[in-house]
Amino acid sequence: MRILMSIPSLEPGGAERQFAALAHGLAARGHEVLAVTLGHGGPLAAELGRARLAELGKASRWDNFRVLRALGGLLKRESPQIHYAFLPSATVLGAVLAPFFPHTRLVMGIRAADGQGRGRAGRLLLELEARLSPLADLVIANSEAGRSLCLERRFPPGRLRVVPNGVDTARFRPDKTAGAALRQEWGVAEDERLIGLVARLDPLKDHETFLKAAALLAKSAPQARFVCVGGGAEDYARSLRERARGLGLDGRLIWAGEREDMPGVYNALDALCLASVSEGFPNVLLEAMSCGVPCVATDAGDAARILGGTGLVVPAGDAQALAAGLAALLARLEREGPRLGALCRARMEAEFSLPRMLAATEALLNGVAGR
Template identity: 35%
Template sequence: MKVIHIITGLNDGGAEAVLYRLCDFDKYDEHIVISMMGKGKYGPLLENIGVKVYCLDMPAGKIQFAALIKLYKLIRQLKPDVVQTWMYHADLIGGMIARFAGVKNIVWGVHHTTLVKGESKRSTILIAKLNALISSFIPRKIIYCAEKSRQVQESIGFSPKIGHVVPNGYNIDDFKPDLDAGMAFRQEVGLAEEKFLIGHVGRYHPFKDYPTLVNAVSLLTKEKSALKVVMVGGDLTTDNTQLNQLIKDNICTERITLLGRRNDITAVMNGFDLFVLSSVSEAFPNVLNEAMACGTPCVTTDVGDAAVIVGDTGWVVPPRNPQALANAMLEAIEEKQNNSQAWQARKHACRERIVNNFSIEKMVEGYQKVWFN
């Protein structure tokens, strides 16, 4: 079957990574990707695995009539068996253009959960509401990456009759325990001697709630003065004046190391003793799966399907609660220091939970069932 994917852009992000993995591991169908913006990070990677990538080159936040005509012509020319759209903007624009082009088998992909006033863009909230209005007649089906996402979207008006949950899947051969890679990462960043290294991978965004994370680290240093925390991801650098001021205000400059974006995330996850997610909004946080597949226990806020992913292998705390986050991190530190047998069992359970529930094979099968049934 021929599948056209229409996505807002191909920069570094969770949904973009899922699209790449889906195209890479589905050997039965032909995949073509249309980015409403540019090639970003994943365009060249997709081309390297033989996926044709087209770009509409629309600027962020602007719709160009010529680009819509190009999209219409591409769909007519390529004659797909299914059009799979990714995220709100592509669901709206890609879905409507595909319908005008005569495609009936349109599947929306939703990778948001809650829309927070003041933190979500106004345009994103507006598009979500527009999508709710047209969800009963543009898509044939809707794929949500998390059960929580489905519940939230249906509560704002998305058609409840056509929703399906397909959890994100991971290549458990790419993300796996690797002590040597983890130690090499720690040595490179000058933290090889640390007995317990807390880590975070994300991007600088209000949803990630860095004030809560940094405040929790500040509280934790009162119990563990030798604490070290590493943050990896977009804009998590010393050039980010807002983040650096936050760290200084909480007297954490000596505790927190900012490394920015890296391409060796498997080594990074293996280098951490504990992974921490402090978000106020997520759908199906990929980073938890990546950490756990490497055998790294997690502390997470109770957002989206985070609790479903972690299960009983880690710690789940309320959002916006620095003290609860600090307490959970302290529990993890003390378990590793005082009960190494329980800690090793926890690490093993993390890996097993991802292998048994969130493999890439299960995800590909889930998408195919929705597309062709």
């Protein structure tokens, strides 16, 4: 197939990583893939493999008309059988252009389970996406939660399919040597239990509740240490650090910032915590579990579906429940040891591997292209 895939950018993010993995994988399977960023590329452009890249250079929201024309020009020149658009900025532009390219099948990629954290412009974009969704030949959500939201937003139900995200189990694998080196860098002793929150500094990730839960757990678990991995706005980061000091977490909590060595980060952890109030299909759980790290997660998006019986799910925004869940997971680790990590790894290989996601996506695209 000739496939054009579009996305706002290739800056690091969950949807962007899945986009790059799909473009790489589909091109490796012999399809002709053109990856298009509405703005400029980003670091993940290096992960596209054999897929070509076109950057449309969007400068601001006022540049939409020029970008629309440029995207239309690419569709005309490339004549793809499929236009697979990721995220609302791309899906809306794809739908506007769809009537002018009847031989190109439009596939909308839905990567979120709700509209939380969006401003007025973002909410308007979601409304446009829903209204234009009948112009799509297929809508692929990456989570059951996302599919349910699409139904609430009145997307055509007969065109909705779910393909869960996939994790590269060859990259994200147990590697205790890498983990031990990072623990040493952070000053974490071998007999301490390191619990990590891996997320950008954003209110939707609810670091506030994680910090409260950490403070509660620290009182009853002297061996527990905590680390926050991820970057964000400096003023928000400063407020979180002040909050942590106020909760008495100095000496127990590490602020690691952004890291490039994510497999090493996961392998340094004994347990991972997802405290988010909003998620679709959280990649961080896939990556941690693929490294053999068990997780406690809030009941956001498809978190419970990902964990299965390997971890614990607690209500969002409840610090006491989160602290209790983390304590229960640490106790389970004491009982089961490496067996629990092996169960996490086996679940990822069986249910959420990258080849499984690629095969499911390829089958749907073949179907909508009439192959």
